[in-house]
Amino acid sequence: MTRKHDITLTINGHDHAITVDARRTLADAIRDQCGQTGTHIGCEHGVCGSCTLLLDGVPVRSCLIFAVQCVGVAIRTVEGLAQGDELHPLQRSFIEHHALQCGFCTPGFLMLAVGILENEPNISDADLRAALSSNLCRCTGYANIVKAVRAAADELRAGP
Ligand code: FES
Ligand code: FES
Structure with a gap:
């Protein structure tokens, strides 16, 4: 039986409380469970970089890290770049x-x-x-x- 984990992901300053399998990738969790679909998934094995986002300011491939590893980390995605109508x-x-x-x-x-x-x-x-x-x-x-x-x-x- 797969063990579930209740976690909170902080994405662009907003908390998202979700329940995930231990093996759920960050990319899947933020897209499917947090509604943040701006991060794209291409190869799903760390080659293309389309899933890149920032973890505590460092670019990371979100298909290569588990969601449970990202508790307490500041996650920034493309949705957080613009300030209202003002593009980055x-x-x-x-x-x-x-x-x-x-x-x-x-x-x-x-x-x-x-x-x-x-x-x-x-x-x-x-x-x-x-x-x-x-x-x-x-x-x-x-x-x-x-x-x-x-x-x-x-x-x-x-x-x-
Ligand atoms: S989807 Fe290609 S590196 Fe993550
Ligand atoms: S893959 Fe189409 S713009 Fe880069």
């Missing part, structure tokens, strides 16, 4: 630089980029490209994603 600078930059086509990879890239820029605002071009190479996009050819993140980094560094 990275979201605006993705639109302005045509950094998406089908959009399937976009939530993962956005959360990866947020994590990169928050942890390393002065990241070099080479390191930025290397960091972004952890996620897969089958549409854009990556160049516009790099441009969008670089432009947002410059904007964030310049301040309001």
